[in-house]
Amino acid sequence: MKTQIITIFAALVLAFGVTNSASAATAKNADNSYTVLTDVSAINKIEVRGNVQLYISDGAADQVKVYNKYYSQSALVQSKNGVLRIASYSTDKLVVWVTANDLRAVSAYDNSEVKSFGDISKIEFDVDLHNHASAKLNIDAFSASLTVNDDAKASLSGNVTEYALSCDRDENVDHKNLVAGHTSKKQAQGQVTAKGFDLADL
Template sequence: MKTTILTIALLTATILGFNQSAKAATGKTEGAATTTLTNVSNISEIEIRGNVELYVSAGTADQVKVYNNYYSNNALVQDDKGVLRIASYSTQKLTVWVTANQLAKLSVYDNATVKSFGKLSAINLDVELYNNASAQLNMDTFSANVKVNDNAKANLTGDVNEGSLKANITANLTTKDLKVSHLAKTAEVKSEDVELALL
């Protein structure tokens, strides 16, 4: 009887030990989740709002990977006729990685950030930043139109053949490492900024 009880106790301890080491080997922690959306296609535009950190890269196939359990948070990731909308208003930043084959437009609002992962290749790329949004993009495009509004920030690097850059007086636009063959720069000044400057 004592031998049977001792054998059962050793077997239970061994099973629990294997279970704990399997959890440690996978590296998964409680609450961590990764969701890959496979039903996305033909992403031509990405619109980001709220507390989102987006990594975007060029690739042969469209793919979206969300690094948080966005279903349980106040977040949205939606593909609607080529427009990928990502929004999160949670205090925890929603991290998303998008690979797009034919990306043509990025619209970034609120406190969202967008960063290129590798060279962001495109034929034509329009980037618009609003509010306190920020972008760090390493581009390889024929044509790029970048508009930085409000208190938004952009750091642009890479190679562009035809470029158009527009920024208002409160925005922050860095293009030190951006090579552009033909560039048009415009500084927009709002009427209230002019009135303040005259006072």
């Protein structure tokens, strides 16, 4: 009888443990929810403003995944004439992953972050950073242009044949892991005040 009680107790503990694991897995999956925007195509430039964390990657087709419940965060994501504009001024970062076939330029403002997911292989690629924005990119391109204004920061790696750099402060640019065939450098235009973001533009 004692053995049966111990066996039943062990079975109950095991069943309770399995139930808890399943609930935890479900909660974790719920936290990783995202929205796929289907009305976006032919992206050749991305502009991010506010408190946004943008991941970019190469792909055969354009796709935009917006994590978090961005409709309730006063965030805007819209594509017009090949330009994808992303803006969020919530205290929590809006996380967006963009896969694009023909992306040529990225501009970032405010406190936004831009990171590559995998290698970005392009013929030409331009990066323009303002305010306190930052970029960490792995690029494989014939021509790459990097402009770093204000207190923005950039970290580049990869291989580039022609590399053009414009910045105010050398310490704000880390390109020690970037192999460039030819590099040109010029002073940025000082503390540039970025054009205000007019939501009516969207």
